[in-house]
Structure formats: C-alpha cells, structure tokens
Amino acid sequence: MDVAFSTADTIVAVATPPGRGGLGVVRLSGPDATAITQRLTHRPARFEARHATLAVVHSNTSALVDQTTADQSVDQVVVTWFAAPHSYTGEDVVEISGHGSPWLLQRIVDLACLEGARLAQPGEFTLRAYLNERLDLVQAEAVADLIHAVTPLQARVAMDQLEGTLTTAVREIEEQLFSLAAKLEASLDFPDEGFHFITRREVTADLDLLESALSRLVSDGRRGRVIREGRMVVIAGRPNVGKSSLFNALVGASRAIVTPMAGTTRDVLTEHVDILGVPVTLVDTAGLRESVDAIEEEGVRRAVQARAVAALTLLVFDASQPLGEDDRRLLEAVSGPRLVVGNKSDLSDAPLEWSGSRPGEVPQLVSAVTGAGLEALRATVVAAMAGGQVERDTPMVSNQRHVQQLERALVAVERARKNLGEGGTEELVLAELGEARDALEAVTGRRTADELLEHIFSRFCIGK
Numbered sequence: 001m002d003v004a005f006s007t008a009d010t011i012v013a014v015a016t017p018p019g020r021g022g023l024g025v026v027r028l029s030g031p032d033a034t035a036i037t038q039r040l041t042h043r044p045a046r047f048e049a050r051h052a053t054l055a056v057v058h059s060n061t062s063a064l065v066d067q068t069t070a071d072q073s074v075d076q077v078v079v080t081w082f083a084a085p086h087s088y089t090g091e092d093v094v095e096i097s098g099h100g101s102p103w104l105l106q107r108i109v110d111l112a113c114l115e116g117a118r119l120a121q122p123g124e125f126t127l128r129a130y131l132n133e134r135l136d137l138v139q140a141e142a143v144a145d146l147i148h149a150v151t152p153l154q155a156r157v158a159m160d161q162l163e164g165t166l167t168t169a170v171r172e173i174e175e176q177l178f179s180l181a182a183k184l185e186a187s188l189d190f191p192d193e194g195f196h197f198i199t200r201r202e203v204t205a206d207l208d209l210l211e212s213a214l215s216r217l218v219s220d221g222r223r224g225r226v227i228r229e230g231r232m233v234v235i236a237g238r239p240n241v242g243k244s245s246l247f248n249a250l251v252g253a254s255r256a257i258v259t260p261m262a263g264t265t266r267d268v269l270t271e272h273v274d275i276l277g278v279p280v281t282l283v284d285t286a287g288l289r290e291s292v293d294a295i296e297e298e299g300v301r302r303a304v305q306a307r308a309v310a311a312l313t314l315l316v317f318d319a320s321q322p323l324g325e326d327d328r329r330l331l332e333a334v335s336g337p338r339l340v341v342g343n344k345s346d347l348s349d350a351p352l353e354w355s356g357s358r359p360g361e362v363p364q365l366v367s368a369v370t371g372a373g374l375e376a377l378r379a380t381v382v383a384a385m386a387g388g389q390v391e392r393d394t395p396m397v398s399n400q401r402h403v404q405q406l407e408r409a410l411v412a413v414e415r416a417r418k419n420l421g422e423g424g425t426e427e428l429v430l431a432e433l434g435e436a437r438d439a440l441e442a443v444t445g446r447r448t449a450d451e452l453l454e455h456i457f458s459r460f461c462i463g464k
C-alpha cells in the first residue's frame, strides 16, 4: 500500500467474491462516494442515508459525455448510502448492489474510476476503519480471520474478537498497569519516604494479579493459535495396521483405498478435516517397511518427508498383534510430537502388549471399523496440538502476533516482580511496567509501525 495510508480519496472495489451470483456488490468509500454514485446513476438528487434506492447505472458518465457513444443502461441496481461517520470505514460508504455478473460489476468499478474513484488495495476498507478508529487492530485482524474461517470454532473465535472480548481483556490489564504505575510515580516524588503511596507488599500483590491475567491470555493463545492456523497431522505405521481405515474414519468418507493386502497405500493422501473445531490437514501415508518395490520405496520416502513437517504424528499399531520389528523401528524413528494409537481394538480383548516407548506414552485404543475410541482420539489429538491443553472455553487469543506481544508484557511484569524481590527501586519497576504497556498497546494497535499495518492488511482480499 504505497499510498501511505491516504484517506483523502475515494476508493472502490467489488466486495463480493469473484464468480457469478444472484447479486454482487460494488463498494465505494470516501468523500466523493455519493457524488460519484449520483453521476453513475444520472441522479440529480442526493440519496437518502440507509435507504435502499432503486437506480440504473449508465454507461455514459460525466467523464464521457462529449463522446459519441450512445448512452446505455449498464445495470439496474440498488444503492445504499451509509453516511459518515456511521459506516464500516467511518467515511461516506456507498454500496451498489447489482446483478452478480463479474463483467457487470467490473464495468461499474471501471465507470466509478472514470468518475474519480481509485481502485482499493486489499484490506483498504478495513484499514480505513482502523485509521478512523472504527475498529482497533485486534478487531481489524479479526475481520480477516472471520473471512478466512473454515470451521465454526474458527468463526466463533474471530467473532468474539471482533466483538471486542480480547480488546476488553487487554484494556483491563492496561488499566491495572496504569494505576500501579501512577502510584509508583507519586511515590517517586517523595524519594525520602520510599514507596510512600503504596507498600512493597501491595506492589507485589498487584504484580501477581497482572502476571496471572497475562499468563491466562498467553496460555489461551496456545490453543487459540492451533484453532486459527490449523495443523498438519500425519498417520504413520507399518503396513496393514489400518492407517487408511483410520484416515477414512476421521475424514468421514471412503477417501483412501483399504484392502487386506499389506502395501496398499503407496502415495501420500491429504484431506482437510475439522477435528473439534481445529482445521486439520490429515495425511495418510504408505506403510513403513523395507521394500523391494520401487513404487513402495518412493511411498515410504514420502511418508518420512511428511512426518518431518507434521505438527503431530499418529503412530498406528495393530492392537490385536504383538509389536513387530517394523513397529519398533518406527517407535525409534519418529522423534517429534506423536501419539501412539492401537487400532483394531475390536479384534482382541487382550490389551496391546506395550513396551519400548517414551515414558508415560500409552497407546490409545481405537477401532477404525467400529468407530470405538475415535471421539476420545479426536480430543487427544487437539490437546496434543495445543501443548497438552485440554479443551475449555473458546480461547480469547488466537493470533501469533498478539501472543508474542502478550508474552513480552508477561516477561516484563515477571522481571518487575523479580526486581522488587531483590530490593529494586521504583524506577526499575516503572521501566518494566512501561515495557509491558508498550507491548499491550501494540496488540490493540495504539502503537504500530506502518510496515506492520501493511503486513497485516495485505492478508485481506480486495473489497474488504
């Protein structure tokens, strides 16, 4: 966005997704939004704010009047004007609902540009909403998340943030920081008496409260990030243990070929699934064994590659059989985060004989055929991805940028506590509180560099 965040001009873009639809919306925002629309629709009278007005967009705009082309009707549209400051961007916004043909909508945009509008950059409407303080940065980022949401839980988390739950939580912590800092500042004015307006014990208690509020948000962010970003989970195991059957059961469709023959899967199969609200890229792989078959060998090589980039590996064993050589090799080979799954639990009542794994690692018994144990497996998978955190309320924090700043604030508060414990002065504590406040202001965007804004808003689509 090289315009350096100018808000002086009027921007225009198609706001609905590309492709055909019953309706399509062209949106304008800026000081000339209504004037441009009046010229497009040959309407001398102003539109009425927040009223749907039937109008016709003409091909012959004022910019073209001296041309010889005959005027034509381009589209019959409904125009709605949201008068500043009561609009999404805080500026005059006009929405032109036309018929949802990409060509027609593009034509309306082109005509608007001839009348003086400028094509909007990705995210520029929301950027203006932020610059005009209609949204803070958390909320603006939540708009992008909401647009990108593919699971109901992702949408819930984004919507909560758009409604300001995280902003409110951050503001509360900022207020606590501010009132503590104010008391310390006041004490500084009376240096001889030291901690005059507040005792050391009170400072410690306040810092404790801040610390626990911040660490709650930071740990919230672990699960939140998993929900927002999604994760890749790879299913691995020796041939025939039922990896593809488990893959199909979790996908909810018969996607991978399943046969009683060992070595059925030879390629890497990928599906996007919603596991308790977390968008997961689930990967089925070839069974791991020494093979003389070149195709299978390649499949095994790809399986190893997939495991290397996975957030989590499901190591599948046949619970109805004793562990074999290939099983043991696999247990040694997989070094990253993993869950051990004993499949075919329906075949035997005897518990899987289990040895040779990491301490505390016990196989989770499932049956891909009957579905037994799958619900519990889903919960364990999500908990494992979120760093062992069990599911509770919808997390308030989900964006890595927010998590980083909250961690920065937490570390500063922890340092302040440590300083105080070691007999540090008010100045030292105040410096740390200042650092914590900077970090929190970076979350909501009250202190933000232009490059960061550019980075954040470039994630948006045009028209948003």
Ligand SMILES: Nc1nc2c(ncn2[C@@H]2O[C@H](COP(=O)(O)OP(=O)(O)OP(=O)(O)O)[C@@H](O)[C@H]2O)c(=O)[nH]1
Residues within 6 Å of the ligand: 237, 238, 239, 240, 241, 242, 243, 244, 245, 246, 257, 258, 259, 260, 261, 262, 263, 264, 265, 266, 285, 286, 287, 288, 343, 344, 345, 346, 347, 366, 367, 368, 369, 370
């Ligand atoms: N009884 C029972 N049979 C199962 C279960 N899961 C898979 N099977 C059977 O085990 C055989 C192998 O299943 P697959 O899903 O193809 O196994 P795989 O691990 O993908 O095998 P490869 O692709 O060859 O590595 C098939 O006959 C399945 O029907 C289960 O939970 N219970």
Ligand SMILES: [Mg+2]
Residues within 6 Å of the ligand: 243, 244, 245, 256, 257, 264, 265, 285, 286, 287
């Ligand atoms: Mg398979």
